[in-house]
Amino acid sequence: MIEIRNVTRSYGTFKALDDANLAIREGEFFSLLGPSGCGKTTLLRMIAGFDTPTGGSILVDGQPMDGIPANRRPTNMVFQSYAIFPHLNVEQNVAYGLKRMKLEAAEEKRRVEEALAMVSLAGLGKRGATELSGGQRQRVALARALVMRPKVLLLDEPLSALDKKLREQMQVELRRLQKAVGITFILVTHDQYEALAMSDRIAVMFGGKIAQVAAPKEIYQRPVNRQVADFLGGMNFIKAEIVDDAGTSIVVDTLGFGRVRTDKPAAYVKNGSAATIGIRPERLRVLWDDASARHEVAGTVVERHYFGEITHLVVEVPGMDKPLSVTETNDFGADDLPLGAPIRLGYDPDALVAMAD
Amino acid sequence: MKRLLERWLPAYAILYVIFLYLPVLLLPVFSINASAVPKFPLTGYTLKWYEELPRTQALLDAAWNSLVVGVASAMLATVLGICAARAITRYRFPGRGTAHGLIMAPLVLPEIIVAVSMLLVLLRLGLSLSLFTVVLGHILICIPYSVSVLTAAFEGFDASLEEASADLGETAWGTFRRVTLPMVAPAIISSLLVSFTISLDDFIIAFFLGGTDATLPIYIWGQLRFAAKLPSVLALGTLLLVGSFALLTIAEILRRRAERRTQAPGVSLA
Numbered sequence: 001m002i003e004i005r006n007v008t009r010s011y012g013t014f015k016a017l018d019d020a021n022l023a024i025r026e027g028e029f030f031s032l033l034g035p036s037g038c039g040k041t042t043l044l045r046m047i048a049g050f051d052t053p054t055g056g057s058i059l060v061d062g063q064p065m066d067g068i069p070a071n072r073r074p075t076n077m078v079f080q081s082y083a084i085f086p087h088l089n090v091e092q093n094v095a096y097g098l099k100r101m102k103l104e105a106a107e108e109k110r111r112v113e114e115a116l117a118m119v120s121l122a123g124l125g126k127r128g129a130t131e132l133s134g135g136q137r138q139r140v141a142l143a144r145a146l147v148m149r150p151k152v153l154l155l156d157e158p159l160s161a162l163d164k165k166l167r168e169q170m171q172v173e174l175r176r177l178q179k180a181v182g183i184t185f186i187l188v189t190h191d192q193y194e195a196l197a198m199s200d201r202i203a204v205m206f207g208g209k210i211a212q213v214a215a216p217k218e219i220y221q222r223p224v225n226r227q228v229a230d231f232l233g234g235m236n237f238i239k240a241e242i243v244d245d246a247g248t249s250i251v252v253d254t255l256g257f258g259r260v261r262t263d264k265p266a267a268y269v270k271n272g273s274a275a276t277i278g279i280r281p282e283r284l285r286v287l288w289d290d291a292s293a294r295h296e297v298a299g300t301v302v303e304r305h306y307f308g309e310i311t312h313l314v315v316e317v318p319g320m321d322k323p324l325s326v327t328e329t330n331d332f333g334a335d336d337l338p339l340g341a342p343i344r345l346g347y348d349p350d351a352l353v354a355m356a357d
Numbered sequence: 358m359k360r361l362l363e364r365w366l367p368a369y370a371i372l373y374v375i376f377l378y379l380p381v382l383l384l385p386v387f388s389i390n391a392s393a394v395p396k397f398p399l400t401g402y403t404l405k406w407y408e409e410l411p412r413t414q415a416l417l418d419a420a421w422n423s424l425v426v427g428v429a430s431a432m433l434a435t436v437l438g439i440c441a442a443r444a445i446t447r448y449r450f451p452g453r454g455t456a457h458g459l460i461m462a463p464l465v466l467p468e469i470i471v472a473v474s475m476l477l478v479l480l481r482l483g484l485s486l487s488l489f490t491v492v493l494g495h496i497l498i499c500i501p502y503s504v505s506v507l508t509a510a511f512e513g514f515d516a517s518l519e520e521a522s523a524d525l526g527e528t529a530w531g532t533f534r535r536v537t538l539p540m541v542a543p544a545i546i547s548s549l550l551v552s553f554t555i556s557l558d559d560f561i562i563a564f565f566l567g568g569t570d571a572t573l574p575i576y577i578w579g580q581l582r583f584a585a586k587l588p589s590v591l592a593l594g595t596l597l598l599v600g601s602f603a604l605l606t607i608a609e610i611l612r613r614r615a616e617r618r619t620q621a622p623g624v625s626l627a
Contacts, residue, residue, distance in 0.1 A: 050520055070523040083521035087539045096535075097525030148525060 001026040001184055002047065002152060006056035009042050016042045018208040019056070024186065024201075029178050031187045031195040034205035035231070040188045043205075044154050047186065049073045061151055076145035077154040080161070082137045084129045090116070090140055091125035097148045115147035118177065135166050142174075146181060153178075155187045159194060171197050192232045196220060204228050221280075222263075225356040229278050236284075236324050240275045240354070250354055252277060256297055256320035262354045275354055281312070281327040283351035286343060288332055293346025299324065301341050304334075311335045315343060384598060388591040395587060406592040416593065419576035423557055426488050426572055430495035431552035437496065438503030438548055439541075445504075446511040457504075464501040471497065472565035479566065486568030494562035499552035506551060506612055510544030543611040550608035554601045573597065 004022040008015060017039040024030045032040035045051040047058055049070030058065045060074055076097075085093050094112045103111070116122050119139040132140065138158060145153055158174075159167045175198045178185045189195050195202045196216040203213045212224045223229035226237060240252035243259070251261045252275050260277065287293060302323060303314035311334040313326040326345060328334035337343070383395075391401035410416060444450075445457050463471060472494065479490050518540070522532040538545075560574040567575060577593060580586040 048520075048524060050523075070520070071526050071528060075524075077521070077524045079517045079521055081515055081517050083515060083517040085518060085521070085536060096522070097527070100526050100531070144521075144525065 001028070001061060002186070003059040004043070004047075004056070005059065007043070007046065007053045007058060008055035009039070009046065009051065010054045015208045017046075017053075020208075020210050022203060022210065022213065024184060026184055027182050029175065029185045029187070029198055029200045031189055031199040031202045032205060033189055033192060033195040033202050033231075035190055037207075038205040039208040040190075040205050041156060044077075044156055044186060044188045047152070048075050048077050048154050074151040075154055076148045076150040076152075077156065078138070078141045078145050078158045080157045082141040082161075084132070084137050084140055084144075086129045088129060089125070090121065090127045090129065090132070093129060093140055094125075094144045094147050096144060111147055115143040118146060118181070119143045134162055135170070138162065138170065142177070146177075146183070150183065152184045152186060155185060157188055157190070159189075160191070167194075174198060196232070204231060206231075221351075222353050223278070223355055226276060226278075229355060234281045234325050234327070235278045236281065237322075238277045238279070238352075239321065240277045242273045242275050250275070252354065256317045256324075257295075257352065260349060260352050262349070262352050264354065276357055278353050278355055279347060279351050281325040284324060284326045284345045284347050286313070286326065286328050286332070286334055286337075287346045291346075292344075295347050295349055296344050297324075297347070298342065298344050301337050301339055301343055304337060304339060306335050311337075313337065313343075315345065381598065384591055385595040388588065388595045390588070393585060393588050395591065406588040407596075409589050410592060410596075413589070415571075416576060419571045419573050422488055422570055423573040426491050426495060426563070427553040427556040429492045430499055430556040431549045433492070434496045434499035434503045434552045435507075435545060435548045438500055438507050439545065441500070441504050442507035442511050446508055446514075447516070460504050461501045463498050468498065468559075468561045469565075472561050475562075476565045486566055488567070488570045488572075490566040490568070491563050491570070491572065494566045495552075495556040495559060498559065498562060499555050502551045502555060503548040506544050506548045506608075507541065509612070510541040514540055543614045547608040547611040550604045550611075554604045554608075557597070558601060 002022070002024040004020050004024075007017060007020045009017040020039070020043060032043060034040050042051060046053050047060075047065075049065065049068065065073060085096065088096070091112055094115055095108055098108050098111060112125070113122065116125060119142050121136065121139050121143060124136070127136075129137075129140070138161075141158070155174075159170050162170060171194060174185075187195070187198065196219075199216055201213060201215055202219050204211045204219060206227055211228050212219060214222075219228065220232050223232060223235075226235075229235040229237075238254050238257060240254040240260070242250055242252050244251035249261050249263050251259065253259050254277055257277070262277065284297075285293070287296065297317050299315040299317035301313055302316050303312075305312040308330075310327050310329055313328060313334065314323045315326055316323045324345070386399070387395040388406055389402055389404065390399045391403040391405075392399070441456075441460055445453060475490075475494050475497070476486075479486070479493070484490055514537075518536055519532050522536045523529070527535060557572075558574065559572075560578065563572045563575050564578070571579065573593070577590050580590045
């Protein structure tokens with residue numbers, strides 16, 4: 001549907017985007033995730049036609065977009081600032097792009113009303129652009145783009161200006177809307193929870209390069225390297241030594257976790273005999289009283305941070321160079337664990353993942 | 358010391374303003390005085406000086422000339438100002454700062470130097486002095502004002518509005534017509550009014566470049582030689598004063614409206 005082929009964008013010697021390759025499928029909710037300056041917005045703007053690649057090409061529906069200006073591309077964008085025309089009312093904003101199509105008045109009106117209903121703004125057509133709340137402005141921006149029936153809808157950090165509650169509500173709504181209209185959505189965001197919650201697939205980007213493209217669960221559970229792992233949430237990194245590297249899995253000796261067999265990650269590159277193994281803090285469970293697990297590590301609680309529904313524990317394990325982070329729900333009293341208390345942690349070896357440094 | 362300042366500073370400020378505006382305020386006062394000699398005590402109220410104005414053919418000619426020059430200068434300076442302001446605010450190009458500086462320079466150059474230099478150049482080019490040459494001079498002195506008003510409007514204007522228009526299928530010209538112009542319209546009108554006022558009030562450029570075609574300030578200057586004509590000059594001056602003041606007030610109101618519009622309830626960006 002959308003193909004990014006060896007796309008590079010250089011400014012002098014600086015490469016905002018460095019040889020990016022992506023294939024985005026029809027009807028997919030695709031996110032470009034990364035910290036600011038990683039090239040995600042540059043890529044989005046090049047798909048929209050506001051910026052030109054210095055190398056490579058972008059294809060939409062098999063059509064190369066080289067030399068095609070923004071106003072003749074089958075893409076529409078929801079801007080970070082929403083870019084609602086302040087001199088027009090809601091209806092006129094939504095009808096802005098339709099005016100050029102020279103539709104019959106009744107047809108135009110029908111499409112505007114349909115678009116407004118889609119974003120739950122029915123009846124607000126006559127409202128002035130300056131009289132809208134942040135959430136409403138965002139809905140107008142969405143309606144204005146969707147009414148054009150684009151092949152691809154581009155969203156540039158559309159939720160970053162909303163407060164937390166509204167943002168979470170809009171995540172659900174955007175996702176529902178995308179499934180209803182079936183249009184390919186490409187979302188740019190620096191918020192990993194947003195990307196995980198909404199996307200079919202995510203491309204994680206750092207320094208102009210695409211580090212990993214996969215479904216949210218895969219990205220979260222099997223990050224290809226430490227940088228990706230870190231960006232998507234907490235991760236305990238454990239030093240390991242490879243003892244067997246044959247077939248689809250590797251066997252490593254770790255400090256603290258003993259000998260472990262794990263799947264080879266997709267982008268696994270053998271780097272001598274040293275390896276890094278990771279486990280997410282919530283995949284370590286506190287074992288209370290006599291409870292036991294097939295795989296355990298023992299340690300002492302050295303720090304405790306209370307977060308309402310969960311508690312973060314920092315646990316020192318003998319033989320490990322760094323303490324482990326553990327996230328535990330509060331239903332068994334993790335929030336009351338005394339500092340210095342001995343503790344046993346259970347884990348599933350499947351939660352251990354090998355990754356590049 | 359501080360107490361002393363607090364007490365006398367307002368008094369000083371008031372005196373200063375009186376000194377600045379009293380002569381100007383005397384203009385309308387003497388223009389309705391029955392005596393032909395502008396001095397106190399006033400001898401009686403009359404509007405005869407005003408009634409005389411429309412009966413003076415030379416004055417009507419000068420007023421017409423001023424109107425033509427003012428409208429032409431204002432429109433041309435504003436069109437050029439739009440181009441310059443847009444280039445300065447939207448594009449990054451080598452020499453941008455220098456270009457901006459040169460455009461604003463006539464603001465601080467002594468007007469008489471500008472006028473004499475232009476006179477030399479225009480004569481060398483073989484142009485005969487007329488209202489046309491006055492318009493050329495006025496465009497030069499109006500552009501800094503026009504550019505100031507317009508850059509402010511373009512600067513406060515979110516560039517993504519124009520991108521959004523292009524994204525929705527509109528051409529560059531369509532975007533200018535449907536988004537840019539309506540957004541900066543108040544600033545454009547403000548620029549027209551300010552430029553017109555500057556052209557209307559200018560003496561030096563019109564004096565050097567006008568040849569035999571007199572504008573209002575030139576006419577007034579010519580009349581000052583005749584003591585008997587003084588009251589009608591005062592009447593005319595009063596009208597010009599009121600007119601200029603009204604135009605500049607409207608221009609300022611529009612400029613502020615433009616500012617409010619372009620900085621419309623934005624969404625604060627993280």
